[in-house]
Amino acid sequence: MTQRTWSIQIIGVFLLLLLIVLAIPIYTKSIPKELAQNVQNTLHANNLPWTRVQGVDRNIILRGNTPSLDEHKKAIRLTQQNWAVKSVRDEITPKLITPYTMSMQWNGKVLTLQGYLTSDRHREIFVQKAKEIFTNSQIEHRLQTALGAPKYWDELSIALLRQTKNLQLASINIVDKSISISGKAKSTKEITAVQQAIEPFRKQNYSVITQLISLDTPILVCQKKFNNLLTKEKIYFESGSSTISPKSAKLIKALSDTAALCSNAKISIIGYTDNQGSPTANLKLSEQRAKAVMAQLFRQGIPLERLKGIGKGATKPIAPNTTEEGKAKNRRIEFIVERI
Numbered sequence: 421m422t423q424r425t426w427s428i429q430i431i432g433v434f435l436l437l438l439l440i441v442l443a444i445p446i447y448t449k450s451i452p453k454e455l456a457q458n459v460q461n462t463l464h465a466n467n468l469p470w471t472r473v474q475g476v477d478r479n480i481i482l483r484g485n486t487p488s489l490d491e492h493k494k495a496i497r498l499t500q501q502n503w504a505v506k507s508v509r510d511e512i513t514p515k516l517i518t519p520y521t522m523s524m525q526w527n528g529k530v531l532t533l534q535g536y537l538t539s540d541r542h543r544e545i546f547v548q549k550a551k552e553i554f555t556n557s558q559i560e561h562r563l564q565t566a567l568g569a570p571k572y573w574d575e576l577s578i579a580l581l582r583q584t585k586n587l588q589l590a591s592i593n594i595v596d597k598s599i600s601i602s603g604k605a606k607s608t609k610e611i612t613a614v615q616q617a618i619e620p621f622r623k624q625n626y627s628v629i630t631q632l633i634s635l636d637t638p639i640l641v642c643q644k645k646f647n648n649l650l651t652k653e654k655i656y657f658e659s660g661s662s663t664i665s666p667k668s669a670k671l672i673k674a675l676s677d678t679a680a681l682c683s684n685a686k687i688s689i690i691g692y693t694d695n696q697g698s699p700t701a702n703l704k705l706s707e708q709r710a711k712a713v714m715a716q717l718f719r720q721g722i723p724l725e726r727l728k729g730i731g732k733g734a735t736k737p738i739a740p741n742t743t744e745e746g747k748a749k750n751r752r753i754e755f756i757v758e759r760i
């Protein structure tokens with residue numbers, strides 16, 4: 421092979437390499453552009469006109485504002501099904517969040533909200549509701565919109581927001597379909613209201629853990645103890661008198677022991693009569709009997725400042741006064757725990 425032939429071959433190889441070098445940038449630019457266009461066409465053909473597609477090499481970036489979680493997932497799935505796509509970067513808004521969370525913290529003065537709602541509109545409604553409910557309180561929020569919420573999320577969030585205001589302290593955390601509520605309530609009435617508010621969501625397969633403390637729980641426990649004692653047995657008096665019958669000594673001791681266990685409880689001892697005799701006489705007798713019981717508790721160590729004797733005569737009968745049995749039931753002493 422002559423030297424001239426070698427020279428021609430070398431020049432040919434050089435030109436070929438030069439052509440390849442010059443073509444590579446054009447080729448590398450055209451591949452992502454054509455791939456992105458191909459993906460875009462596929463998405464639009466599948467009723468996803470909100471999508472915007474960008475190609476970087478064989479990697480695809482998806483952008484756009486999706487109207488629903490289903491369409492978000494559909495756009496990702498269709499893009500991944502394209503054999504030429506190496507990877508998919510999800511920059512679609514709102515973001516798909518897992519797990520989906522909401523936190524409400526209330527210390528009696530400041531409400532702190534953090535988490536996700538399903539749309540800008542629902543976020544605005546939620547913030548406005550918070551301002552209406554917590555009128556004179558400070559509200560701090562870091563609320564975002566995102567996809568991935570369980571069903572009835574927005575309704576649940578507002579229902580719990582309303583109940584939070586009725587608690588003295590509250591910490592509410594929702595993670596997907598798990599609800600955790602802890603805090604302190606003024607009374608069991610507020611705790612019952614919370615339980616009733618979340619009951620419809622239990623039926624939608626939300627799980628609920630509550631750790632709510634009622635400030636009146638000790639009162640209710642003491643009241644139940646007194647009620648149990650006075651339901652099983654009654655305090656007997658001598659006929660037409662405020663003198664306590666000796667056969668009630670055991671019950672008086674049990675009532676004193678219960679009052680001692682319910683330390684610091686303020687107790688009203690209320691006397692009632694049947695309707696025999698004048699209202700004035702009945703009122704006086706009922707008060708004397710209540711104070712006679714109060715005196716017995718004092719003798720057994722219960723401080724007088726914790727006790728109050730009240731007479732209410734024949735008012736508030738618990739049985740008809742038309743029979744001796746009914747009259748006997750109406751002649752009674754009640755213990756009411758006012759506060760602790």
